[in-house]
Amino acid sequence: MGADVVAHFISCTRISKESVSCNGSVYNLPEERLTYHDKEFWVYFGIYTGLILVAGLTSGLTMGLLSLDTTTLTVLRDGGTDKERKYAKRILPLVSRHHLLLVTLLLTNAVAVESMPIFLDRVSDPLIAIVVSVTAILLFGEVIPQAVCTRHGLAIGAVLSPLVYMLMGLLFIISWPLSKLLDCILGEDHGTFYRRGQLKVLVDMHGPGKAHKNGEHDKDEQLTIDEVLIIKGALDMKFKTAGTAMISISDVYMISLEAKLDHETMTHIITRGHSRIPVYAGDRSNVIGLLLTKTLIKLSPADATPVAQVLQSRAYARPAMFVDEDMPLFDLLNLFRTGKSHLAMVQKKTGLLHSGASGDSVYRQDDTKPLLTIEDELYEDNTSEIVGIITLENVIEELLQEEINDEIDMQTMLEMSGLLQVAMAKAVNLHKNQLHRCKSQPQLAEALSEPDTKVTQQLSSSLGCDLDLDLDLDPPLVTFN
Structure with a gap:
């Protein structure tokens, strides 16, 4: 039996560059890769x-x-x-x-x-x-x-x-x-808010030795060390209070109401170099006013004017201003800026007369009444304890983070430097004498191995402070306690 052979022919016609038609069916041709000639x-x-x-x-x-x-x-x-x-x-x-x-x-x-x-x-x-x-x-x-x-x-x-x-x-x-x-x-807000600690670090980064290392910035825009300290001090002021910057009441020079402005008292006032001196009645915690030092030039020491008499006149004295120890320094600075006083007495707690309707931690006496009358009224019911004083200078020092020395401070430092040199010379001589005696008399070496306590005490007394002498160093080391 013979097999029928059927021949199948495919007839394709190109319709376009991208497609052909084969036996009635349309097929897409693969795209030809282009060359740079095209x-x-x-x-x-x-x-x-x-x-x-x-x-x-x-x-x-x-x-x-x-x-x-x-x-x-x-x-x-x-x-x-x-x-x-x-x-x-x-x-x-x-x-x-x-x-x-x-x-x-x-x-x-x-x-x-x-x-x-x-x-x-x-x-x-x-x-x-x-x-x-x-x-x-x-x-x-x-x-x-x-x-x-x-x-x-x-x-x-x-x-x-x-x-x-x-x-x-x-x-x-x-x-x-x-x-x-x-x-x-x-949320929509994507701005950066810097906290105080971050601002301090940012200021430090623009200070000397840290900013402009690559030399591409203006050197004049670099912050100085003083600018850095002041900015950081201003940022820290919010957390500082009168109690942190005050001078302890035990270190404050004060005058008793019973004292007289004679030669001795006036000499002490001039030596201290203070512009205002608190006056107390009986106990040092009972401050009744401030004596204005510059106005005392009108008084003669020979007259020995009683302080109580001077305190009756507004020309020589002012009422004391009292603040709480937890009062922020910025509030205190704003208070000092009013010009009524640049010195305030710091109290440990709020007294009865300090609790006004406004809730402020400051009580200021009436300037229309005599000073002693005001203080009698003030302390009749006042149970607050005075722990120190604070001045405008103390607040500025906290802002600058540096000590402010005036002429009196510099004179005291020079005098202290002279006394220190004398103490050092005496210590060196003492040490040399001890070494000489140890060489000449070996049996005394153990007894003389420590500095003479009596001489050390004498030097401490002459300087007005406690010190330790280390004579084993060259030069000897003087340490103040």
């Missing part, structure tokens, strides 16, 4: 290059613009150089819409990156396309743009701000709902 090759290559640039710009702008918060831009706008103010003024409206800017740039970057393989496949084989895409995206789409924009983000962002506004308009329908969703979830 005009379309350069079109695809140009589009691919443009997509790399768009991806790089959006990636760099994302890093550069979003690294600038509204706080930094506000500082640059109000206190920067002319260029910085100009740039910050342009960028601030963009950065203030943080999430809208973020979504717009990321969406543009994603569209550019995802579109790149479409155009690269037509001009290269798959293996080359992978290598070129990874290299191009990594170098020109991520690393280089982000490095440049991180360094010069302010200037680049200001120049390209019109482009960013255009992208926001084009993608507004998509980016605006997403940005509002992020605002609801994460």
Whole structure:
């Protein structure tokens, strides 16, 4: 039995460059890879290059613009150089819409990156396309743009701000709902708020030896050590009270109400060098007023005027001002600025007469009444204990974080230096004599191994303070206790 042989013929007709028709069916032909001889090759290559640039710009702008918060831009706008103010003024409206800017740039970057393989496949084989895409995206789409924009983000962002506004308009329908969703979830405020400790570290970083190490900034803008101390002192003032800056009542020079302004008393007042001297009646905690030292020039020491008599006149004395020991130094500074007094008595607790309707921790006597009458009324029911005094100078020292020395302080320091030199000379001579005696009489070496306690006590008495002598050092060490 013979087999029937049926021949099948396929007839194909090319309809277009991309498709053929075979036996009535239309088939798409694979796209031919373009070469540089084709005009379309350069079109695809140009589009691919443009997509790399768009991806790089959006990636760099994302890093550069979003690294600038509204706080930094506000500082640059109000206190920067002319260029910085100009740039910050342009960028601030963009950065203030943080999430809208973020979504717009990321969406543009994603569209550019995802579109790149479409155009690269037509001009290269798959293996080359992978290598070129990874290299191009990594170098020109991520690393280089982000490095440049991180360094010069302010200037680049200001120049390209019109482009960013255009992208926001084009993608507004998509980016605006997403940005509002992020605002609801994460909040709109993305500014930086510095706490006190952070501000102190920031000030330290701009101080001498720490700022401008790379030499690219203006040296005149570097903070001096005095500026650093004052700024940090002002930041710490909130937590300091009158009790932390006061002078203990035991160290305060005061005059009794029963004293007389004779030669001896006036000499003591001049030697102390104080502008105001508290006057107490009976006990030192019962301060009844302040004696103004500069007004005593009108009095003659030969008259031996009683302090009680002087205190009756407003020309020579003022009422004492009392503050609580927990009063903040800033409040105390504002009180001193009123000019009524630059010295206040610090009390351990609030007295009966100090609890006014306003709740202030300060009581000031009526300036229209005689001083002694005022103090009699004040201390009739006052149970507060005076623990010290505080002056405007003490408050300023806490702000400056440095001691303020006047002429009297310098004279005292010079006198102390002279006495210290005498003490050192005596200690050296004593030590030499002991060594000489030890060499001539070895049996006394053990007995003379320690400094002479009696001489040490005499030197301490002459200096008015306790000290220790270490004669084993060269030169001998004098330590004040």
